[in-house]
Amino acid sequence: MKLFEKIVNPRDIRRKLGMNQQEFWTQIGVTQSGGSRYESGRSMPKPVRELLRLVHVEQVDLSKVKHEDFEIIDYLKGSHPDLYKSLKKAVRTNKKKEEH
Numbered sequence: 001m002k003l004f005e006k007i008v009n010p011r012d013i014r015r016k017l018g019m020n021q022q023e024f025w026t027q028i029g030v031t032q033s034g035g036s037r038y039e040s041g042r043s044m045p046k047p048v049r050e051l052l053r054l055v056h057v058e059q060v061d062l063s064k065v066k067h068e069d070f071e072i073i074d075y076l077k078g079s080h081p082d083l084y085k086s087l088k089k090a091v092r093t094n095k096k097k098e099e100h
Helices: 002-006 010-017 021-026 032-039 046-057 067-079 081-099
Strands: none
Touching: 010 021, 010 032, 010 046, 021 032, 067 081
């Protein structure tokens, strides 16, 4: 979430990603004109901010996420916290390897 913490204005996030308004905003279900208003300073509702964070900062492909995935995560966290922590660490390690 480093990108989102450093960049408050959605325009800056969009530009850093090299996207035009149409590409950027339609991925989270906002029209280009609505996105333009947010970029100009209009208050952004919390659900829109959260979608922006998930899609453009965390790079989550929402089309691949299912409710069952969250149920599995909750189950692992509650019933097997050590396994959850181990898997989380393995994913981070793998991600770092892929970046280099």
